[in-house]
Amino acid sequence: MAVTLTVNGAEHALDLPREMPLLWALRDALGLTGTKFGCGIAACGACTVLVEGQAARACVLAIGDVWGPVTTIEGLGRPEALAPLQRAWIAHQVAQCGYCQPGQILQAASLLAETPAPTDADIDAAMSGNLCRCGTYGRIRAAIHTAAREMAEG
Amino acid sequence: MSRLGRMTRRTFLVTSAAVAGGVAFLVRKDGQPVPNPLEPGPGETALNPWLVIDGAGVTIVTPRAEMGQGTQTTLAALVAEELDLAWEDVRVMHGPASASYYNGALLALGMPWKEYAASRWQEAAVGSTDVVARLLGLQVTGGSTAMVDGFEKMRRAGAAARIVLVQAAAARLGLAAERLRTEAGAVIAPDGTRLTYSDLAEAAAGIPPPEDPPLRPASGWKLLGRALPRTDMLAKVTGTAEFGIDVRLPCMLFATVRMNPRLGGPMHGFDAGAARAMPGVVEVLDLGTGFAVVATNTWLAFRAADTVRADWGAAPYPADSPAQMQAIAAAFEDHPNATLRDDGDMADSTGNEISAEYAVPYLAHACMEPMNAAARLDGERLDVWCGTQAPMLVRDHCAAALGLKGADVAVHTTFLGGGFGRRGETDFAVIAARVAAALPGRAVQVTWTREEDMRHDFYRPAALARLRGRVAGGRVTGLEARIAAPSITRQMMRRIAGFAPPGPDKTLLEGAFDQPYAIPNFRVAFIECFLDELAQAAGRDPLELRLELVRPEHAPSAAVLEAVAEMSGWGTPLPEGRARGIAFCHSFGTPTAEVVELVQTDAGIRIARVFVACDPGTALDPGILEAQMTSGALFGLSAAVMGEITFAGGIAGQGNFPDYDALRMNTAPQVAVNILQSGGIGGAGEVATPPAAPALANALFALTGRRARRLPLVHDFAFAL
Missing domain, CATH: 1.10.150.120 ([2Fe-2S]-binding domain)
Incomplete structure (x- = not known):
C-alpha cells in the first residue's frame, strides 16, 4: 500500500507503512538526511520540516497524515542557490x-x-x-x- | 564519496611510507619524525600529515574533530597563515585515526599542579607527558586543548611546506629562493610568473623540509586574529554536512541497541519472538548485556526493540539517588586520597569560622545528535563511521572487540552533533562493530534512541563539598574545602588504558585547587560560591575581595575580573528586582570571569544578561571565541538551573528532553563577551562553563537573600522557564 509524498517538488510513491513517521521516510527511504533525529517525541525541533509552508515535527507526523507538499532543508535552498x-x-x-x-x-x-x-x-x-x-x-x-x-x- | 574520503579510507592499507607522489616526513624540533598517515592517490601529494595538494589546490587535514567549537576553522587558519593561502580556497578534512595526530596538551591537563603557575620543572614534566601522549597515540579532541597543542604544530606544518614549495619553484625557474614570494596558493617570481602550489607539489615532496622553519610574528598575520567565515558553515545551513547519523552506504541496514538500563548490569535472557516476526526485521542479536535489532529502517528497529522482553539484572551500584549520595558522603569519613594544595594549617588561622555544604547531581551530556555509528566488516577489514573525539581509541577498542589488529580498522570521522566529552567514549562504535561482525559484508548503522542515549551516558559525577573558612578584620584568613565524588580520570583511564594512574585526580578538582587566590592557610580550595559567603561574613564586596586575593598571584586573572566588572557596571545601583553575581575560574589555561544579572518577573526569576571576560592569551579568531564563550556560559547555566540525572531502581529517571531540558530561545540570557590578550595560548572550548553556575548562584543570593547550595537550582528557586 503505497503512500505518495511530494518532497521538495518531487513526487515519491513509498511502499512503507502509513504510520511511519515522516522523519524516517525522509532519512532512511529517501536519503534526505538534512532533517535530523533528536528526540522522537517533538520535544527538541531538530526534525522540523515545512508542510505547505508551515513548520511540522517530522518525528511524530505519520506519512499517512502528511497533508501537503513537504519542504526540507535540502529544498529550502542549495549551497549554490541559498535561501x-x-x-x-x-x-x-x-x-x-x-x-x-x-x-x-x-x-x-x-x-x-x-x-x-x-x-x-x-x-x-x-x-x-x-x-x-x-x-x-x-x-x-x-x-x-x-x-x-x-x-x-x- | 569524495576523492579525499577515498584517500583516508585507503590509509589503513599503508604499511610503508613509499606511496604515490612521495611523502616527506615533517621533522619535529626534538628530531623525531612524525610518520605521515596519509596515502595520496594519483595526482595528490601529502607534504606532511597536515596538508594534501592536488590539481585543485590545498586541503588542510585537521587532526581534531569539529563538534561546534570551530576548531577546524582555526586549525586550518594556522596552516593557511604560514602557507599563504587565500581563505576562500581553503578546504578542510578530518584526518584518519593516527598516532601522528597525538594531542600533546591533553595529558598535561591531568597533572597535579596549579596551571596558572607552571614552573620550569613542570614544563619539563609536560614535555614528557607530550611523549607519553604520543606513545598512547591520543588523537583526542577535548579538554579545550586543540589550540594549545596546535598553535605551533599547525603553523610549522604550513611554514615548512611553504619553504619546500618555494625551493621547488626556485629550481624550476633557475632563480634564488630569496627572490620569490608566495601569495594565494602560488609562488610569484619577480617578473610576475605565477606557479601554483598544485604545479609544484610533486617536486616539493622530494625536498627535505626544514627542521625548524621560522614562524611569522603576530604583527604580520593576515588570517589569524580575524573573525574568519567558518569552513563548516555552508554545509551546516544547507543540510549537506555529514554527521555520523547521516552516513549512507550501499545496501545499508539500520539498527538500534538496548543495553541494560541498570548501567553495567547483566542480561539474564530475552524474548525477541515478536520482533523477529515483524516484516523488515533482519536480525535480533544478543550482545551479552543487551541486544540489537537490525532492520530495513531505523524506525522499524526502534519499534521492534520495544517489543523485546529482556530480563535485566541488578545494577552494580546503590540503586537510588539518596543511597548514592550517602555513599558519597561516607567518603568524608575516610582519609582523603588527594590533597592538591596545602599552604598552611586551618588550625593556625584566626577569626570567625563559617562553614557550608554544597551538593551537585549527576549530569548527562545530552548531545543533540544521539549516539550512533555505522560499521562494515569485509573479511579482516573493519570500517567504522562515526563522530568521535578519540578515533584512535575507536580503532583500538573496535579491533579488540572483533579480534582484529588496529591496522585492520579504518575510522572515518564525521562532524559531531555535539560532543562535550561524551564522544570521547567508544561504546557506540564498539556496539556498531559487533553488530556489523554478525552481518559480514553489510554496512549497518546503529542509532540509539534518545532514551537509550540519556540512560547510558557516562555521567558527570555527583559530588558533595564541605567548606570551612575564617575571616578576621575584613580579610579571609583560612579556607578548607573537602570534596567527595567518584573520580572522572580514574573511570576514564580504566576504560582507555585498562589501568588508573596513581596520584590525585586533577580533572575532578579542575577549577578548585588551582585557582590563583592567595589565601593564607589555603587547603584544597574550590568554592566560588563559598568565597561570596566569606565576603559577606567579612563585610566585603565580592569583587573587591576576589581582586585582593588574586592580584598578588596572577595579573591576567585580576584583569579579567576588572574587565567583567566594567562591562557589567559592577557596583552601580540596579533597579528594584534586579541583582548581579560574580564568579571567576582559571581553567584550561584561560582565566575567565562572569557576571550574571537576574531580574525578578511575575513569572519567576529570569537570567537577563551575562557578561564574560576571558584571557585566552591570543585571540586567534575573535568570532569563534565569542561563540565559544557564549556557548560555554549557556551550557553551564542550563546545567545549574535544571540539569539533573537521578536514579531509581538503578535506572536514570530522565530519558528525554522534557525531563532533561536546557535553556531555550525564550529563557536564554543576552551574553556579552570581552576577550583580553596577555600573550600565549589558552583553551577556549569549555572555559566559560565553570564560572557560570557560581555567578548565577551568587546573583540568586543577591536577589533573594537565600544561598544556593545545591544544584539544580530549580529545586530551591522559582525561575521563569
Missing part, C-alpha cells in the same frame, strides 16, 4: 555543531511566512520549541531579523 535565511545564517555565522540548525532554519521560515517582521517576543514564541545545546540563540535571533529585512526588500 535568504541560509544567507543570513552564514552572515551571522550561527551554526556551531550545526545539528539543530536545519530545524531552526525551517522553524524560522515558518515564522517569517506568517510574521514577515517579527519582534523579539515573536521570535521567542516561535522558536522556543527548537533546542540548541550549543546555545546559538543570540545569533539565530539576529539572523532572523536580517533575513526578515532582506525578504522585505525583495
Whole structure:
C-alpha cells in the first residue's frame, strides 16, 4: 500500500507503512538526511520540516497524515542557490555543531511566512520549541531579523 | 564519496611510507619524525600529515574533530597563515585515526599542579607527558586543548611546506629562493610568473623540509586574529554536512541497541519472538548485556526493540539517588586520597569560622545528535563511521572487540552533533562493530534512541563539598574545602588504558585547587560560591575581595575580573528586582570571569544578561571565541538551573528532553563577551562553563537573600522557564 509524498517538488510513491513517521521516510527511504533525529517525541525541533509552508515535527507526523507538499532543508535552498535565511545564517555565522540548525532554519521560515517582521517576543514564541545545546540563540535571533529585512526588500 | 574520503579510507592499507607522489616526513624540533598517515592517490601529494595538494589546490587535514567549537576553522587558519593561502580556497578534512595526530596538551591537563603557575620543572614534566601522549597515540579532541597543542604544530606544518614549495619553484625557474614570494596558493617570481602550489607539489615532496622553519610574528598575520567565515558553515545551513547519523552506504541496514538500563548490569535472557516476526526485521542479536535489532529502517528497529522482553539484572551500584549520595558522603569519613594544595594549617588561622555544604547531581551530556555509528566488516577489514573525539581509541577498542589488529580498522570521522566529552567514549562504535561482525559484508548503522542515549551516558559525577573558612578584620584568613565524588580520570583511564594512574585526580578538582587566590592557610580550595559567603561574613564586596586575593598571584586573572566588572557596571545601583553575581575560574589555561544579572518577573526569576571576560592569551579568531564563550556560559547555566540525572531502581529517571531540558530561545540570557590578550595560548572550548553556575548562584543570593547550595537550582528557586 503505497503512500505518495511530494518532497521538495518531487513526487515519491513509498511502499512503507502509513504510520511511519515522516522523519524516517525522509532519512532512511529517501536519503534526505538534512532533517535530523533528536528526540522522537517533538520535544527538541531538530526534525522540523515545512508542510505547505508551515513548520511540522517530522518525528511524530505519520506519512499517512502528511497533508501537503513537504519542504526540507535540502529544498529550502542549495549551497549554490541559498535561501535568504541560509544567507543570513552564514552572515551571522550561527551554526556551531550545526545539528539543530536545519530545524531552526525551517522553524524560522515558518515564522517569517506568517510574521514577515517579527519582534523579539515573536521570535521567542516561535522558536522556543527548537533546542540548541550549543546555545546559538543570540545569533539565530539576529539572523532572523536580517533575513526578515532582506525578504522585505525583495 | 569524495576523492579525499577515498584517500583516508585507503590509509589503513599503508604499511610503508613509499606511496604515490612521495611523502616527506615533517621533522619535529626534538628530531623525531612524525610518520605521515596519509596515502595520496594519483595526482595528490601529502607534504606532511597536515596538508594534501592536488590539481585543485590545498586541503588542510585537521587532526581534531569539529563538534561546534570551530576548531577546524582555526586549525586550518594556522596552516593557511604560514602557507599563504587565500581563505576562500581553503578546504578542510578530518584526518584518519593516527598516532601522528597525538594531542600533546591533553595529558598535561591531568597533572597535579596549579596551571596558572607552571614552573620550569613542570614544563619539563609536560614535555614528557607530550611523549607519553604520543606513545598512547591520543588523537583526542577535548579538554579545550586543540589550540594549545596546535598553535605551533599547525603553523610549522604550513611554514615548512611553504619553504619546500618555494625551493621547488626556485629550481624550476633557475632563480634564488630569496627572490620569490608566495601569495594565494602560488609562488610569484619577480617578473610576475605565477606557479601554483598544485604545479609544484610533486617536486616539493622530494625536498627535505626544514627542521625548524621560522614562524611569522603576530604583527604580520593576515588570517589569524580575524573573525574568519567558518569552513563548516555552508554545509551546516544547507543540510549537506555529514554527521555520523547521516552516513549512507550501499545496501545499508539500520539498527538500534538496548543495553541494560541498570548501567553495567547483566542480561539474564530475552524474548525477541515478536520482533523477529515483524516484516523488515533482519536480525535480533544478543550482545551479552543487551541486544540489537537490525532492520530495513531505523524506525522499524526502534519499534521492534520495544517489543523485546529482556530480563535485566541488578545494577552494580546503590540503586537510588539518596543511597548514592550517602555513599558519597561516607567518603568524608575516610582519609582523603588527594590533597592538591596545602599552604598552611586551618588550625593556625584566626577569626570567625563559617562553614557550608554544597551538593551537585549527576549530569548527562545530552548531545543533540544521539549516539550512533555505522560499521562494515569485509573479511579482516573493519570500517567504522562515526563522530568521535578519540578515533584512535575507536580503532583500538573496535579491533579488540572483533579480534582484529588496529591496522585492520579504518575510522572515518564525521562532524559531531555535539560532543562535550561524551564522544570521547567508544561504546557506540564498539556496539556498531559487533553488530556489523554478525552481518559480514553489510554496512549497518546503529542509532540509539534518545532514551537509550540519556540512560547510558557516562555521567558527570555527583559530588558533595564541605567548606570551612575564617575571616578576621575584613580579610579571609583560612579556607578548607573537602570534596567527595567518584573520580572522572580514574573511570576514564580504566576504560582507555585498562589501568588508573596513581596520584590525585586533577580533572575532578579542575577549577578548585588551582585557582590563583592567595589565601593564607589555603587547603584544597574550590568554592566560588563559598568565597561570596566569606565576603559577606567579612563585610566585603565580592569583587573587591576576589581582586585582593588574586592580584598578588596572577595579573591576567585580576584583569579579567576588572574587565567583567566594567562591562557589567559592577557596583552601580540596579533597579528594584534586579541583582548581579560574580564568579571567576582559571581553567584550561584561560582565566575567565562572569557576571550574571537576574531580574525578578511575575513569572519567576529570569537570567537577563551575562557578561564574560576571558584571557585566552591570543585571540586567534575573535568570532569563534565569542561563540565559544557564549556557548560555554549557556551550557553551564542550563546545567545549574535544571540539569539533573537521578536514579531509581538503578535506572536514570530522565530519558528525554522534557525531563532533561536546557535553556531555550525564550529563557536564554543576552551574553556579552570581552576577550583580553596577555600573550600565549589558552583553551577556549569549555572555559566559560565553570564560572557560570557560581555567578548565577551568587546573583540568586543577591536577589533573594537565600544561598544556593545545591544544584539544580530549580529545586530551591522559582525561575521563569
